[in-house]
Amino acid sequence: MGPLYFAFVILAYFILSTHADVDYKMIGSNMVLQRNSDKTKLWGKVDASFKSAVLLRITHTASKKDDEYKVTASEDGNWVVKLKPYPEGGPYDITVYTSRTTTYSNVMFGDVFFCSGQSNMDFSVLNSKDGEKDKQDSINYPNLRLIHIKPDSNEQVLDNISDGIWQVSSPDSIGGYWTGGFSAVCYYYGRELYQHFNGTVPIGLIESAWGGTRVEAWVSEQGINACRKKASVRTGSKSHNQNSRLYNAMVAPVFNYNILGVLWYQGENNAGDTPFMADFECYLGNLVSSWRRGWGIEYLPFMIVQLANWKSGTNWPVIRAAQERVASSKNVVLATCVDIGDPKEVHPADKKPLSHRLFLNALKVVYNYKDIVTSGASLTNITADASGKVEKITLTFNTKHSLKVRGTSGCTSCCNNANFNAFQVLTDQKRFAWDAETVIKNNQVIIQTPIGDEEFVIQVRYAWYESPECMLYDGDELFPVLPFSVDI
Secondary structure, eight states: OOOHHHHHHHHHHHHHHHHHHOOOOOTTTTOOSSSSSOOOOOEEOOOOOOOEEEEEEETTTOOOOEEEEEEEOTTSEEEEEOOOOOSSSEEEHHHESSSEEEEEEEEEEEEEEEESHHHHOOOTTTTTTTTTHHHGGGGOTTTTEEOOOOOOOOOSSSSOOOOOOEEESSSHHHHHHHTOOOHHHHHHHHHHHHTTTTOOOEEEEEEEEEEEEOGGGGOOOOHHHHHTSSSOOOOOGGGGGGGHHHHIIIIIGGGGSSSSSSEEOOHHHHHHHGGGGGGGGHHHHHHHHHHHHHOOOOOOOOEEEEOOOTTTOOSHHHHHHHHHHTTTTTTEEEEEOSSSSSSBSSSOOOOHHHHHHHHHHHHHSOOOOOOOOOSSOOEEEEEEEEEEEEEEEEEEOOEEEEEEEETTTOTSSOOOOTBOOOOOEEETOOEEEETOOOEEETEEEEEEEEOOOHHHHEEEEEEEEOOOOOOEEEEEEESOOOOEEEEE
16 A cells, blocks of 8 residues: 555544534533523534534433424534533433434433542442441442543643543442542532432433643633732643643533532642742632622532641641632532641542532532531630739630530540640730630630730740641530631
8 A cells, every 4th residue: 555545544533533523521321410500501512514503302201202402503614512501310312413413312400510639539339348348338329420530731721621421320430430439429429419319310421531630721811810910920830730731621621511500629839939928818719709700600619628637747727718718709519638638648548538528518508407516616806904924815606505625536535625725925025825725615715824024925826737636526426626727
């Protein structure tokens, strides 16, 4: 075979590859589409030579009742069909008629969540506590569906993920993914929702995570530019960790796929970068706003995980405080992990307690359940009274219960109301008092600390450590009082 033959083959391949229909990998058999929403849509791209209307048929597998949608593709071949709101249920067959016929089977309508971040979000079920048992159990949730987006980065905004396939929950789908298995945090969260609804609401989980990544890589270029006026420009990152690279390849291609909420677990890789600590809050806030713009949902619920307790962390209290401030905006909530991590391991193996907190947050912010507790008591008032060589500081918290001291996952038996070392004070002479006497009385904490002549306390810190050992709790509630640093 001579050179002309090979030239013909290359030309034919080029023509076919540039004019064939495009398969968008977010769409496939076994997927869950968002129920009860007028924002749910399907999309595609046809050969530019295809001039007829695109026909889409949705058929209920059992009843055989179907709906038809017709749409004309744009000049470049792109088409989008907005679906009418469908209630939870299925299965459905969805057939798309263009120059070819494509059928997606076993499709359900339910609730869809996007799980993203770095390694603690990517940490798999198989590596988690009881992972093998949960892997075998996964077969019991047939309408829990998973797709794991393959890690990818790009300088330009893409319209298609690099790879991924929707699968029914099973031992194979739990274990057979790019980085060793599906996200434990995401899976346990989705499983608890599934159980809460007694299996009547299908749950779709999208994992898009990459270990060791920085928040900047997940923020849109517009979001980055909004921060640059007041943030330092960081250079020298690995290619996939540079500004917007992961947003372009692992987030933006999903924007056409309607979702109900986001789970975000990241911050470890930004914590160790001291010169850029002030930038983190701006980037995280713009991550939330840029993703909401992308999905076209003004107050898309965001559930942010606050960093866990880890003794080797650097600047983790600062990151936690920034996460809490971002979580103060509308429909953004915080699931703290500060007391349920592993002080000796950056990747806590037991993900179920955190997933349960995320589940409770979802009941509150996504499903609007009333009287759901998702946080501990918060500080409402602080007073200081200096008398002689001792200054008395009284902190009041918004709880009707008596505050209790409990040890965190790193020190479950070393703390009680009489042995409590979580508070520090800073004076105008810049001296921390580690040995301040602390008394708990109902909903108040009273600190008495020795001071020098003409010295005054100007700041109080609580649980301001990489790995707090003792924390305050609102009676017997699940959640601790969050760490804080407050000026007097």
